Amino acid sequence: MSRSCPAAFIAAPGSGHGKTTVTAGLARYHRNQGRRVRVFKTGPDFLDPMVLERAAGHPVEPLHLWMVGEEACRRMLAEAAEEADLILVEGSMGLFDGDPSGADLAVAFGLPVMALVDASGMGQTFGAMVHGLATWRDDLTMAGVIANRTGSAGHGRMLEAATPAGVPFFGALPRDEGLHVPDRHLGLVQAGEIDDLDQRLEAAAAAIEAAGITDLPEPVAFEPGPEVEPVPRLEGVRIAIARDAAFAFLYPGNLALLEAMGVETVFFSPVAGDRLPAADAVWIPGGYPELHLDALAANEGLKADLREHHAAGRPLLAECGGLLYLLEELADTEGHAAAMAGLLQGRGEMAGKLQGLGLQEAPLPEGDLRGHTFHHSRAEVGLEPIAHCRRARDGGSAAEAVYRDGRLTATYLHAWFPSNPEAIAALFAP
Template identity: 55%
Template sequence: MPNLAATVASAVPGTRTDAARSLRVPAMLVAAPASGQGKTTVTAALAWLHRRAGRTVRVFKSGPDYLDPSILAAASGAPVHSLDLWMTGAEDAAARLAKAAAEADLILVEGVMGLHDGTPSSADLARHFGLPVLSVIQAGAMAQTFGALAFGLAGYGQPLASMQVLANGVASPRHADMLQESLPAHIGWAGALARDNAASLPERHLGLLAADELPDLNTRLDRLADALAGQPIGALPAAVEIAAAPPLPVLPPLLAGKTIAIARDAAFRFLYPANLDTLQALGARLAFFSPLDDATLPDCDALWLPGGYPELHAARLSANTGMLAALRQAHADSLPILAECGGMMALFETLVDKAGDSHAVAGLLPGTVTMQRRLAALGHQQLALPEGTLRGHTFHYSSAQTPLAPYCHATVPRDGSRGEAVFRQGALTASYTHLYFPSNPLAIAALLSGVR
């Protein structure tokens, strides 16, 4: 378990300290008491507010996530990487924060779930890096309890650097006054956001819609940024000391001369930027293709089918017989294939969507995958393969029924219990687990080279 001791330092905005040790930059972690409170909305609005003022903004996402980062990347104008003291590791997180501190005027980190949820939690991340916390509280149906909730968030567990709170969904200026008056003296008032359906970010079963599915996203962000501009939170936060850290390691070119074909379209969109960076750092050339629209695969040496929403596009995927045949041929030719979650779903014989309709898909794996109404699995996963041990996470609403015996199972780091099944058919490795490639680049290179 990483060292979760806090490293808290006072700082002066915009000034540089000992170059060998740290940089000082305005930064904070945006948290909440639970999911659905408006963390992503507020983080994106703050990034957009400062970006349109001409500042360089870098945003990170605490914990595993693909959808929130797409919104945050659109708002900040830069890729959004994950920080997770277990999945990415403290050293990886420190290197990415240090790089951001060297180039940004503002660093924002969006938390995951509730501030203290999980092990490690968003609060643990804030303590580890000395980040002040902004808690977004959906306050539309409360008054003085707002202060009690803020008090509990700030005081639970080991001390945080500092905390301020933003009231979301406020009904009126008088309501905002009541909420502000309820706060203890040691918790700062960041302001209030009124209810505004025109600015809200729509969602579905796995979370928010992605940025490219919202053609009016900039208009929504402008409304939100305007609403924050006159609030206390609209000003740059106090600078904090971001410690210098060794850069990410230089990787051997184990994939030099190899082309990795990567599925990327509306059905296959769950891609960590760090995973793509890792493949390129290993020397690979990346060739993106659309299983929905393309009839053939690019010339390639390996395939990666990441997660996404094949269930929303199952009829279209099933109708693309050219692509399904190409996938079957690639498997028959022993091309290394890595399939994660939605990518794996597309490789079964049958996919049953949320409406109960069955669709014939690639058939590389025997059996049927079926969408469910309830969440089937969520959390960190560790995968021990002959190629090496990798870290990642799982998050899905479907279940797979197959006569194929699992090659192995992932483990849940929290308690060592059995996690997701891993299937192997020839050179295909498939699982519900989403892998974080930087957790073991050499294992990824071996997987995509077909070396076991």
């Protein structure tokens, strides 16, 4: 039985148009009205969802037809519709970018597109851009358009007049640096590091209200996905997970899967000087270890604990920033280097540009795991890879290496655990 809920897909012609700020502003506005808001992010991302979670008050999961899978996306949307008053899905890059694209996702689930265009320095060409977004695919439903970063009320009226007939003009949001969420080399600054984030979210909600972009979108009927198959069990298994400012790239869905398996999770902070908790397995996810070199280097107790854990033949998964931490040395963008855990021979360093980006699948001995890669670092590892990932599509970044030493697995890939629960169970099983 289908479940209906007002919903919209927030899209733009490309990155940098303000999708996250506007989606967060909409979420906070409707939450302030007492509505239950569920937000999703298209594709792999960790940073935008942190901000969106603060805005909506609920964890934000990825939706992607390849990485997550169409049926899993369908099930997640239907479950959200059952409990929410509004569903917002933030796109990534441009509406038609990628394969599959955000447009493919919107069409698959009947999500009307709320287009957002950075109109700064733009006049009537705004209309041409909106026309292109609305007509490029005839199977896409265009709900309307928002003009972002306008220079004046008159500028907003000009843009509204240029909007093609048949495309509703929802409103104009003026340029305001106070709404901007700061960023760094991997994207937005982590939500927990922005002291005035709630003030920025409230300001974004106020701007949404002032522009009159307050109506709920039309309801969408979401068909429930197939019943979830029982997941393999890891009853009584205790997994220690690094989580702090250096290691924060965790999908809520990964943690939820571990919980569904019966895993007991315990968190520790390498940056704060924590020792390794008693655990059957360890997971060190990605993040920003390069910003916390001295604190990580100083935590000698944790390094010794990890070496002991590894020597005992217990499972250890290290992803991206976790991989860098397991090397002997890591250098930041200024060339400052510090000693890391040393479980893997080799050295990591920050590069001046993006080194890996894209959807990939790791062919582990335990089974294939889908995920993505996104990093600005280079790692020289003194170990032959057991495999290389397969790219979701040809071209783009090189296939990432997968390293294995006993029960230690390290790779740049950020895995989406629900893509293969059986592989995850085998990976972490004592």
